[in-house]
Amino acid sequence: IDKLKQSLSKTRESFSEKFDNILKFNKKIDEKTFEELEELLISADVGVSTTQMLIEKLKENSKKITAAEELKSVLKEEIIDLFPKENISLTYPTVMLIVGVNGVGKTTSIGKLANIYKNQGKKVILAAADTFRAAAIDQLEIWGQRVGVDVIKHQEGADPASVLFDALQAGKARKADLIICDTAGRLHTKKNLMEELKKLYRVCQKEYPQANVVSLIVLDATTGQNALIQAKMFKEAVDFSGIILTKLDGTAKGGIVIAIASELGIPVWYIGIGEGINDLHEFNSQDFVDAIFA
Numbered sequence: 001i002d003k004l005k006q007s008l009s010k011t012r013e014s015f016s017e018k019f020d021n022i023l024k025f026n027k028k029i030d031e032k033t034f035e036e037l038e039e040l041l042i043s044a045d046v047g048v049s050t051t052q053m054l055i056e057k058l059k060e061n062s063k064k065i066t067a068a069e070e071l072k073s074v075l076k077e078e079i080i081d082l083f084p085k086e087n088i089s090l091t092y093p094t095v096m097l098i099v100g101v102n103g104v105g106k107t108t109s110i111g112k113l114a115n116i117y118k119n120q121g122k123k124v125i126l127a128a129a130d131t132f133r134a135a136a137i138d139q140l141e142i143w144g145q146r147v148g149v150d151v152i153k154h155q156e157g158a159d160p161a162s163v164l165f166d167a168l169q170a171g172k173a174r175k176a177d178l179i180i181c182d183t184a185g186r187l188h189t190k191k192n193l194m195e196e197l198k199k200l201y202r203v204c205q206k207e208y209p210q211a212n213v214v215s216l217i218v219l220d221a222t223t224g225q226n227a228l229i230q231a232k233m234f235k236e237a238v239d240f241s242g243i244i245l246t247k248l249d250g251t252a253k254g255g256i257v258i259a260i261a262s263e264l265g266i267p268v269w270y271i272g273i274g275e276g277i278n279d280l281h282e283f284n285s286q287d288f289v290d291a292i293f294a
């Protein structure tokens with residue numbers, strides 16, 4: 001939690017400090033207080049519609065609020081209520097399809113995920129199915145070596161489905177618990193993306209029907225509202241099980257987590273708070289809200 005607090009320091013500045021200022025200069029809670037709060041939330045990337053919803057709810061509750069400090073705790077509770085309640089629950093064997101545009105931190109997150117599950121005693125295999133970029137295959141291989149898990153790869157330009165096919169065979173033969181599959185981040189159209197992912201699903205169902213398939217989308221928090229736009233586009237093509245939100249460290253745009261939760265209704269499974277192998281953490285809405293209002 002300390003590491004989380006430290007990583008979210010910029011988001012906290014744009015939240016907590018401004019929030020405290022609003023309270024300090026508003027002796028009584030009135031329309032002006034709410035206007036200032038609205039401005040604060042939007043500037044912290046919470047998004048217009050989510051902000052308006054939060055402000056409406058705050059107004060409804062404001063009659064019960066007497067001390068300014070209560071406004072903070074009511075807002076915290078309201079934000080926590082926005083997050084989908086499901087926790088990560090995997091049944092093994094699982095195939096994780098990892099989706100996201102280039103540069104968001106997909107490969108790094110796969111490496112970190114492999115490390116998390118390996119440390120839990122799971123046998124993990126990585127599938128280098130982002131065959132568009134030779135660099136992506138190499139990167140995944142480096143992570144595989146670092147973590148100490150096998151990487152199934154083909155040459156650049158190979159069919160992603162055939163890489164996954166091989167990874168599934170390897171998974172069955174080596175009794176893997178988890179097969180984490182990288183996918184191409186360069187997709188021309190939504191239709192293209194949908195077809196590609198459907199194909200990967202089909203391969204799983206046909207070749208490894210016992211395995212549970214989950215799909216996770218990786219989003220870069222530093223892109224703020226663009227992450228939300230990206231997620232909405234992807235969501236039209238795929239039903240995601242969860243989100244990995246990267247680069248929350250060093251950005252003031254951490255409020256995007258709140259917008260994503262409320263506007264997409266997809267649970268945030270993991271957050272990336274650094275480049276190191278241990279810098280991926282299970283998301284906990286209470287810890288997050290405590291960290292930005294600390």
Ligand code: GDP
Nearest residue numbers: 102103104105106107108246247272273274275
């Ligand atoms: P990909 O193209 O989506 O596979 O992206 P990469 O995994 O290669 O990551 C792109 C850059 O973002 C790399 O320099 C990573 O070290 C960095 N990165 C990934 N996740 C995080 C994170 O949570 N925090 C920070 N600060 N950097 C990250």
